[in-house]
Amino acid sequence: MNKIHVNLKNDSYNIYVGDIFGAHIFKQIEELQINLTERQILIITNSTVAALYLKDTQQLIQAVYPHARVSVLELGDGEQYKNFDSINAILSHMLEHQFNRSSLLVALGGGVIGDMTGFAASIYQRGIDYISIPTTLLAQVDSSVGGKTGINHALGKNMIGAFKQPKLVLINPNVLKTLTDLDFSSGMAEVVKYGLIMDLDFYNYLAHNVAAINLRDLAVLQRMIIKSIQNKVALVEIDEFETGNRALLNLGHTFGHALEKIQQYAGLTHGQGVAIGTVMAARLSSKLGYLSLDCVNNIKNLLSSFKLPVAAPADINVTDMINAMSLDKKNINGTLRLILLEDIAKGIILESVDITTIKNIMVESGVNA
Ligand SMILES: NC(=O)c1ccc[n+]([C@@H]2O[C@H](COP(=O)([O-])OP(=O)(O)OC[C@H]3O[C@@H](n4cnc5c(N)ncnc54)[C@H](O)[C@@H]3O)[C@@H](O)[C@H]2O)c1
Structure with missing residues (x-):
């Protein structure tokens, strides 16, 4: 397992690259060892990625956080869904399920899912934590790193957004085998x-x-x-x-x-x-x-x-x-x-x-x- 530290003034975090879906390794990641007794966790993904990697992700998260309530939201797949409607769906889900400021979002997908999850995390109740599990090459090498989050507007690409660093990024190069x-x-x-x-x-x-x-x-x-x-x-x-x-x-x-x-x-x-x-x-x-x-x-x-x-x-x-x-x-x-x-x-x-x-x-x- 390789660890890359991102050293920032207020929001430093680690990026792990390796077989993160191996239960043994997942349990070793120090950031995951926090007590989450009351915490709500929402995994945000889309149907393509869910069919491939949701089950493993759910099992691992549930194993590390046995007391947390874990729910899933599947958004539309594609750049055309990187918009306010999807953000609204995320925020509505969290409000309906009474997420609070100690809740956690997990982005499971490519750059579209990652950008939207980070943006939702930046604005829900003025900011909550999120972790990123990028599953495309683009997201693993670029969009999951550095905290730029956001959505498109009909008048321009990535025009609405915020800087919001993740708490942790987990990268498994194995998942790239299923990419088109x-x-x-x-x-x-x-x-x-x-x-x-x-x-x-x-x-x-x-x-x-x-x-x-x-x-x-x-x-x-x-x-x-x-x-x-x-x-x-x-x-x-x-x-x-x-x-x-x-x-x-x-x-x-x-x-x-x-x-x-x-x-x-x-x-x-x-x-x-x-x-x-x-x-x-x-x-x-x-x-x-x-x-x-x-x-x-x-x-x-x-x-x-x-x-x-x-x-x-x-x-x-x-x-x-x-x-x-x-x-x-x-x-x-x-x-x-x-x-x-x-x-x-x-x-x-x-x-x-x-x-x-x-x-x-x-x-x-x-x-x-
Ligand atoms: N925040 C940043 O710093 C930053 C940097 C670069 C790009 N971006 C943004 O990233 C987005 C593009 O990201 P992208 O190229 O990952 O597109 P994407 O998120 O649309 O993913 C591409 C396709 O791959 C599918 N997919 C994801 N993981 C898969 C897997 N392991 N196996 C099979 N299919 C899989 C997705 O469902 C989707 O259909 C753009 O919106 C761009 O603006 C952001």
Whole structure:
């Protein structure tokens, strides 16, 4: 069992990576050894994940907390359910079952379930505890770490939310074996991101292990997950509330969020949007003289080798993209703020980039003029 400590001013916590569903190991996790005599626990999941992992999770939680009352809420599956209706369903369940401030939420699922569970935990009775059991690659390497929680709004992705750190994150790489190829490759967009913004050795490790990663070799996946988390934790620890360098984690996201929003969160997956956005950011970096064309091609090839798209879908146009991007919360005072690359493993934050250049890059990346 690997333990990664997240050292924050007020809300430090541990992330465990290993066979967390093994009862023996689960019982060793020190954070779970608290007395929960009166505590209510709600496991929040969806039907896909429930069919696969709910029974094990319930049994383990009940074994560790024999006196707690454990209930389950299954939400709709998909990005289109990351909205107020789902939050309302969680809050209503807790009120109907008389949850109090010492109740606990457990997120069992991918980034959608994790983001919503954390957000509900941040607002129920002004804040209660939650723990996270992320079950997608994307959630294990990215969304379960760092405390960004929230939901989408028709006008913009992740526009409503809060910073709320979990009490504990339990990661079992074994569960990735049941992910679809699409969801597995989506997670790889965020994995590649860490290499691109800050870690050359990791970027090279990924490039040398494409076959093993695509075959989901457990040892390689475990190493990849731990390295990704360590990179994210390093940025979160120095900038918990994203006032500075934590923004590097948004590489490709301003473009990607715009693509997701235009398709009403029911087209490209988040990871696919990030992959296309990353290539746009790389092209833009090259156009502005920061990055060589060789590097741009290298990045495209690596993303493609993980079966990620590197060009926009056919039905997207520049005006819609610019409108969607201008709402992104990474913008400051009306200026488009983008994460670009000075080199592989060297992300930079640029406050103002000429809009015509951005439009040209979009067109080069398959967006209709
Ligand atoms: N909070 C953050 O810092 C942060 C960072 C990155 C992304 N995100 C958010 O994460 C979300 C995307 O997360 P995602 O890619 O995990 O999507 P997701 O949660 O929709 O999961 C993808 C699919 O995989 C299924 N699934 C989950 N675990 C499974 C398993 N083990 N086996 C089989 N199927 C499984 C889900 O039911 C779903 O159909 C987006 O909303 C994005 O905005 C948040």
